[in-house]
Amino acid sequence: MGGAEGREAAYDATPFLPDRGGLPAHRKAAAGCWGCPLHRDATGTVFGRGGSGARLMLVGEQPGDQEDREGAPFVGPAGRLLFRALAEAGIDEDDLYVTNAVKHFKFTREETGKRRIHKAPSLRETLACRPWLLAELRLVSPELVVTLGATAGRALLGPSFRVGTDRGVPRPLPGDGNGTRVLATVHPSAVLRSPRREEMYAGLVADLRTAADAL
Ligand code: URA
Ligand code: SF4
Numbered sequence: 580m581g582g583a584e585g586r587e588a589a590y591d592a593t594p595f596l597p598d599r600g601g602l603p604a605h606r607k608a609a610a611g612c613w614g615c616p617l618h619r620d621a622t623g624t625v626f627g628r629g630g631s632g633a634r635l636m637l638v639g640e641q642p643g644d645q646e647d648r649e650g651a652p653f654v655g656p657a658g659r660l661l662f663r664a665l666a667e668a669g670i671d672e673d674d675l676y677v678t679n680a681v682k683h684f685k686f687t688r689e690e691t692g693k694r695r696i697h698k699a700p701s702l703r704e705t706l707a708c709r710p711w712l713l714a715e716l717r718l719v720s721p722e723l724v725v726t727l728g729a730t731a732g733r734a735l736l737g738p739s740f741r742v743g744t745d746r747g748v749p750r751p752l753p754g755d756g757n758g759t760r761v762l763a764t765v766h767p768s769a770v771l772r773s774p775r776r777e778e779m780y781a782g783l784v785a786d787l788r789t790a791a792d793a794l
Contacts, residue, residue, distance in 0.1 A: 590615045590707035602631050602718050605711070609682060615707040617683035617700070622647045627678025627715050634794055635670065636721040637661070638712065639679040640730040640766060644695050647684035652677050657767040661727070664767070664780065668787035676719045680734040681708045697768075705734050720757050723749065725790050728766025735761055742766075747786045749793040762790050 592614035597604045606626040612618060625642035628651055637653075645655030653661055662672065681704055686695040700708075712734060716724070726732045732740035736753065745763050752761040764786035765779060773779045 590703050592708055592710045596710055596714060602627075602715070605714050605718065609711055612682070612711070614710075615683075615704045617681065617685050617704055617708075620686070621683040623650055624682045625650055625652055625679065625684070626682060626711070627676055628652060629676030629678075629719070631676075631719050633676035633719055634674055634722045635790065636676045636678065636716065636719055636724045637727060638724060638731040638735065639677075639727045640768075641679050641681035641700050642684045643697055643768075644684065644686070647695075652679050656771060660770060660780070661767040664784045664787055667784045668791050670787060670791050676715070676721060678712065678715055680705055680712055680731045682711055683708075700730060702733065702738060705730055709734055716752075716755070716759070721759060723790055723793055724752060724759060724761045725787070726761060726763045728769060731766075732763045736763065747789060749789065760793065762786065762793065764790075 592612050595608055595612040595614055597608045609624045609626050612624055625646050639653060642652060643655050643657060646652055665672065681700040685698045685700050685704070687698050688695060724735065726735055729740065729742055732742060732745065736745065740763070742763060742765055747762065747764065749760045749762045752759040765783055767783065770776060770779045770783055
């Protein structure tokens, strides 16, 4: 069908966004999104979780294997590390909205086994999914957004974003009219993979403390 192909070629979630409603209406609509090809192989859309009154929003990359199966963000190993770091930084879980830049799990399969291996989303997929993230930002209107890793940083701070040079400092969120600020830090999965895990973890906690102080 020409129409459907045309829409897929555009890679854009916009046509799937409801024109009204709050987070529940958006979560429901996102479950039917096929704005890019990632919906095809994943189990389902993983929308954000948390209340619309949250003062702090955390943005990860995309759901992992466990998040894809459970339908909620940061419920796997990266999430456990993240919530430990948040507790150490004195951030209350109840005051959070947690989501991802990309809402479907992208993976490759091991040649022999059945294991699904995480694959980073492309910039094109990240931009396709961005309307959902912008809708969450508008509906939650947090005081501060913390981006975790390169994908979330690029989604909100532009394609030239680099974690190494741009982390740890609160700044105005580009294109936002509500006074929301953004602070970038590393991704908890990068901490888990790092040979210098302790050091990187301490850096994550330090950035989250800066975030807590900025609230
Ligand atoms: N990594 C992410 O970026 N998000 C999740 O929800 C889980 C792992
Ligand atoms: Fe839609 Fe985002 Fe899923 Fe792509 S990744 S199909 S844009 S929800």
